[in-house]
Amino acid sequence: MRAKQLDFSDVHDVRALRVIVPAPGECYSVLGIVHDLWEPIPKEFDDYISRPKGNNYQSLHTAVLGPGGRTLEVQIRTEAMHRQAEFGVAAHWRYKESRRTSKAEGAFDDKIAWLRELLAWRDEVADGAGWAERTRKASLDDTIYVITPQGKVIDLPAGATPVDFAYTLHTDLGHRCRGAKVDGRMAPLDTPLASGQRVEIVAAKSGGPSRDWLNPALGFLKSHRARGKVRQWFNARSLAETIAQGRAAVEKEQRREGATQANLEQLAHKLGFAKPDELFAAVARDEVNLRQLQGALRELVGFILDVPKEQEKNKKQKNKSASNSGILVVGVDRLMTQLAKCCKPVPPDPVRGFVTRGKGISVHREDCASLKRLAERSPERLIDAQWGARSAGAYPVEILVTASDRQGLLRDIGEALARERINVTAVRTQSRNDLARMRFSFEVADVAHLRRAFAAVKDVAGVIRVARG
Numbered sequence: 001m002r003a004k005q006l007d008f009s010d011v012h013d014v015r016a017l018r019v020i021v022p023a024p025g026e027c028y029s030v031l032g033i034v035h036d037l038w039e040p041i042p043k044e045f046d047d048y049i050s051r052p053k054g055n056n057y058q059s060l061h062t063a064v065l066g067p068g069g070r071t072l073e074v075q076i077r078t079e080a081m082h083r084q085a086e087f088g089v090a091a092h093w094r095y096k097e098s099r100r101t102s103k104a105e106g107a108f109d110d111k112i113a114w115l116r117e118l119l120a121w122r123d124e125v126a127d128g129a130g131w132a133e134r135t136r137k138a139s140l141d142d143t144i145y146v147i148t149p150q151g152k153v154i155d156l157p158a159g160a161t162p163v164d165f166a167y168t169l170h171t172d173l174g175h176r177c178r179g180a181k182v183d184g185r186m187a188p189l190d191t192p193l194a195s196g197q198r199v200e201i202v203a204a205k206s207g208g209p210s211r212d213w214l215n216p217a218l219g220f221l222k223s224h225r226a227r228g229k230v231r232q233w234f235n236a237r238s239l240a241e242t243i244a245q246g247r248a249a250v251e252k253e254q255r256r257e258g259a260t261q262a263n264l265e266q267l268a269h270k271l272g273f274a275k276p277d278e279l280f281a282a283v284a285r286d287e288v289n290l291r292q293l294q295g296a297l298r299e300l301v302g303f304i305l306d307v308p309k310e311q312e313k314n315k316k317q318k319n320k321s322a323s324n325s326g327i328l329v330v331g332v333d334r335l336m337t338q339l340a341k342c343c344k345p346v347p348p349d350p351v352r353g354f355v356t357r358g359k360g361i362s363v364h365r366e367d368c369a370s371l372k373r374l375a376e377r378s379p380e381r382l383i384d385a386q387w388g389a390r391s392a393g394a395y396p397v398e399i400l401v402t403a404s405d406r407q408g409l410l411r412d413i414g415e416a417l418a419r420e421r422i423n424v425t426a427v428r429t430q431s432r433n434d435l436a437r438m439r440f441s442f443e444v445a446d447v448a449h450l451r452r453a454f455a456a457v458k459d460v461a462g463v464i465r466v467a468r469g
Contacts, residue, residue, distance in 0.1 A: 013073035015066070020082050024049060027060050027076045034074050038064035041071065049081075051224050056143075056157070057085055144195040159192050160222045163213060166201045167226035174226060175233055176203040190219045208233055239281065246280030253293050255410070270296045337361045337385075339395070343368035344469070346395045347446050353385035361385070394443035396425070397450060398469025404462040405436040413463070416456040417442065420449070439469055 001011060019030050027049060044063035052058045059077040066072035077085065144156050146165060156164055162182070167174030179202035180187050186202075193199065209230045213220040221227045250264075268279040271288060282288045337353070343365040345351050353361040354374050363385055364371035375382050403409055410429060417424055417440070426441040444450045457466050 011071075013063070015070065016073040016075065018075045018077070018082075020077060020079055022078065024078055027078065030076050031060055031062060034062060034064060034076075038066050038072070040064050049077075053225070059085065144193060146193050146195065147198045149198065149200050156193065157223050161190055161192060161220055162187065162199055162201065163189050163220050164223045164226045165193065165199050166203070167223070167229050169201070171229050173201060173203055174229060175208050176206065177201055177209075178204050178207075192219075192222075208237070242284045243277050243280045246282070246284035247276075249283050250280060250293065253290065253297060267296055270299070337363055340364040340368065340370070342370040344395070344397045346397055346444060346450055347387045349447060351385045351387070353383045355381040355383065394423075394445060396441065396443055398439055398441050399453070399457070400465075400467045400469050401436075401438040401440065401457060401463060402465040403436050403438070403460070404464065405431045405434050406462055409436055409460075409462060410438070412460045413438070413440070413457055416460050417453060420452050420456050422449075422453055435464075441469075 001007075019034075021027055021030055041063040044061075046061040049058050049060060058081040059075050061073065061075055063071055063073050144158055144160060145153050146156060147153055148169070154165060154168055156168060162180030163174065163177055165180075166177040177189070180189060180191070181200040181202065182191060182193065182197050184198070210220075211234070212218050213230050214227065214234075221230070250267075264276040264279075268274070268276045271279055271282075271292065273279040273282065279288065283293065337360055339345055340362050345363060345365045350366040351363050352366055352371065353363050354371060356362050361383070401413065403413075410427070414424065414427075422442045422444065424440060424442045427438065429436060429438040431437075442453070444453065454466050457463055
């Protein structure tokens with residue numbers, strides 16, 4: 001429980017039942033009866049009869065919700081499988097041979113004696129030519145014993161190859177296996193090994209297994225464990241390719257929606273995934289369609305291109321209340337004032353007011369081109385204005401950015417503004433003749449805040465010019 005970080009409720013074999021039947025076919029009949037009696041727990045069924053473990057252990061394992069809703073593990077096996085599981089390979093030999101002839105006892109004792117010699121003499125392999133000859137002639141029913149260059153004895157299923165041997169030593173060594181020496185001589189990788197042979201693996205520095213190893217007709221692999229390791233490698237590689245394909249699709253949509261600065265962790269959580277790789281795999285498998293992805297990106301980036309009517313209505317009400325909040329002191333107090341949209345003044349920009357018809361005082365920057373045109377036509381409407389004490393807040397501004405067009409430019413500028421804690425409300429961009437022209441709309445607290453934004457954008461690679469909109 002500690003190693004796998006399991007809760008007590010996740011342990012299903014606290015209560016267990018073992019059923020022993022005469023023949024292998026009856027194991028599956030009993031399994032059907034058990035599943036009819038009680039509800040099976042998903043993903044808690046293991047078939048070690050058709051796929052034995054590396055040590056040749058065989059049994060059916062299933063977990064069910066037993067009486068009273070309590071979990072129960074049921075193991076189903078034959079008598080021979082039970083002896084193998086309880087007493088090991090030696091008991092398996094005795095059980096099989098005791099059912100043949102009266103000579104079985106002697107044959108069994110010879111095998112046990114040979115195994116003891118193998119373990120006792122493994123440090124004397126170099127000097128034991130006669131012993132090596134004896135090991136080659138020894139015959140075991142379903143297990144062979146080979147020796148590593150360091151003198152360690154490794155047990156393998158009968159018919160195992162050097163590739164099986166490599167995977168038994170280490171999974172990574174098996175993946176990188178490219179050749180083998182058997183008793184000092186190079187041998188093909190599909191060579192069946194025999195007991196007593198010394199095996200050395202020739203491995204590449206990197207790489208993976210061959211798909212030919214999974215072909216039973218070619219005879220590269222005998223053990224189920226090694227075959228499973230090869231399948232896992234190819235499954236992981238296939239998953240990596242799927243994730244890369246999904247990542248490319250997500251990044252394409254990010255660029256299309258102008259949301260390259262969107263946090264991928266937040267995007268994954270918004271769409272119901274624990275991490276970005278799971279999202280990428282789902283996109284590649286078409287489990288998440290483009291409409292869902294685009295909607296999540298638009299919400300995450302903080303502005304939506306197609307603003308709903310209700311949101312637009314709320315925005316207008318907010319702007320109206322802001323204009324009546326007494327931000328400016330212009331001439332006489334209590335006059336309705338509003339910041340001009342053409343130049344978007346920010347404290348402490350020098351400002352002047354212009355008396356409009358029915359909309360109060362429109363406040364412009366003194367260098368505003370629109371204000372100059374208005375003053376030429378109606379100079380009598382110009383009045384002095386200044387920033388008042390209640391001018392604290394967020395002021396909308398626009399900046400124009402000209403830069404050399406490149407991949408990731410919009411993302412880098414967005415990240416630069418985010419570092420200055422600037423809330424971007426809209427972006428418009430156009431690329432022509434390898435030049436990108438962008439208009440950013442955002443909010444700042446004052447001119448100092450705006451200057452920091454200017455400096456951050458100018459530091460982005462490829463930016464040529466930054467100016468007020």
